[in-house]
Amino acid sequence: MRTNLIAGLDIGTTKTCAVIGELPEEGGRAARLKILGVGQTRTSGMRGERVTNLEETTASIRSALQEAELMSGVSVDRVYAGLSGEHIEAWPSMGVVAVHDDEVTPGDVNRVHEVARAVALGPDRELLHAIPVEYVVDHQRGIKDPVGMNGTRLEAEVHLVSCSATAAGNLRKAVTRAGYAVQELVLAPLATARAVLTEDEKEVGAAMVEIGAATTEMAVYYEGKLRHVAVIPVAGTAVTTDLVKGLSIPFAEARRAKETFGAASGRFVDPHETVEVPGPAPGQMRHVARELIAHIAEQRLDELFGLVQRELDRSNLADKLGAGVVITGGSAALPGVIDLAEQVFAAPVRLGVPGEGLGGLADSVGRPRFAAAVGLTLWGGERFHQTGEGATTVASAVVSKVSAWLREFF
Structure with missing residues (x-):
């Protein structure tokens, strides 16, 4: 059986994720997408979901995809790339x-x-x-x-x-310069919803909320159809910025403190626990209460969920969410996020992770931060079943890589 490869590429403000999946040519829509490889790297050259430095963004894309190719043992020549931001x-x-x-x-x-x-x-x-x-x-x-x-x-x-x-053109150019073709630009919230929402949830009504770095993206479904899309310019970076101000530490250290010690509520940390953060002098360290970090994060996330609720009210869909709210994205991994969201939305809330309809190394992508990249791969698989196009064959990928190598050196 000839193998077809589908690659999803999620280029965020702080991280770039790539997922390569294998889709059997035979088997129809019921065929499970087999996850072959995953790549992730810190993003450089992006701000607010827009390309600000073409060379740095190109390097991030190349690094993530090459890592996924190394893990999978195959090469791809085209990707389904996610696009989002306030310009949507x-x-x-x-x-x-x-x-x-x-x-x-x-x-x-x-x-x-x-x-x-x-x-x-x-x-x-x-x-x-x-x-x-x-x-x-x-x-x-x-x-x-x-x-x-x-x-x-x-x-x-x-x-x-x-x-x-302009944003779409620069993203395509960065992917092309990395040695790949853009098969399709896909609105990131639609791809993420494809990975974390079930068909039953879409039918009875569900809101997908992805908390990224620069933006929080929403996709609301009811009766099986997309009813509303929104992008809110408040997300995980706002929490990091608040920690910079509240703890008087550099941005990189605030991000580390959030990822290592953060929580969405003080109830999920020991009130007597302290952690080390940089002091005012170079090389100096000081202790702060972990509860303070959680309190700062809770205030910003509570504001964020309030903005999401306001958007739901504005769309007149808040009372149609029979399945409640599904939260995903990097910041959704903070302890206590689900409990805080349930208080704000007064509705069922669950954590959205990819997994349904996946085979192979599915456990390697079973985290919220991979939801968009996995969704893009699933989106590409559906496009292949609809049109017979959009997949990479191993042979064409090898030819593409040789061509890219020749272009780089000659």
């Missing part, structure tokens, strides 16, 4: 067409999609996704697949997502 905009759009021959055909569906996508975008904007929400045939709503139905009028509600053309 999402809104619903309607399309209406007349049905020929009183029966909806795939051609009618394509035409109504084209009408719904026909919106004016500024010269600095790029349409990233046009996601069908529901169809209406002769005023009958709630239709998921209208093909074959009788009717004379077909409507489609589509969720459009646009991004900064």
Whole structure:
């Protein structure tokens, strides 16, 4: 059986993660994606989910993907890359067409999609996704697949997502300079939701909240469809910055203190425990209460969850979350995050980790920080089943690597 390789690349503000999966060509949609390799490195050259230094970002991408290739023992030539940031905009759009021959055909569906996508975008904007929400045939709503139905009028509600053309172009350029092609740019929250939400949760209503470094991303599903997307400019880096001010320590040390000793509530730490942090003089150390670190983190995370709740209220979906809220992302690993979130949302909250539908080295990606990269790989697998395109064969990957090597030296 010929093997097809799918690679997902999550380029965040502080870390870059790469995941390589193997998808059998035969087996259909039920085939399990086999995780072959994982790579992770500190990101350089990104700020606020935008490329600020092309060379540094390229080096981070190359390092993460090469680590994943080394672990998997294979090479890839293309990736599904995640894109997010405050420049993301999402809104619903309607399309209406007349049905020929009183029966909806795939051609009618394509035409109504084209009408719904026909919106004016500024010269600095790029349409990233046009996601069908529901169809209406002769005023009958709630239709998921209208093909074959009788009717004379077909409507489609589509969720459009646009991004900064400059941000997308720079990200593509960084990946290309690293020696890979971008098969597709994917809105990161959609990929993350693919990895951590079940189909049942999407049906009864669920909100995916990914706490990244620079931004917190949301994707809300109800009745199996995407209903709302939002990006909030407060996330894990805000906690680190608060620790810098509250403890009077450098940023790197504040990040280490958060990752090593942090908690989302003082109830999850020993009130008598102290930890060492740098003092005012070079080489000097001092002791601070671990409870203070937890208190600082709790205040910022409580504010963040309040902003998420406000966004849910604004979308009129807060009362439709039968499955509650699923929290993921690097900062979701802090002890006490789930308990704090349950207090704010007054709804069921669970930690979102990849795992469902995965084989191979699935345990190596079973942490919140890998959710986006795994979701991008799953997204690529679905694209392959839909179109037969987008996967890497081992032979083409080898040729691609030789070509990249030749370009670098000649």
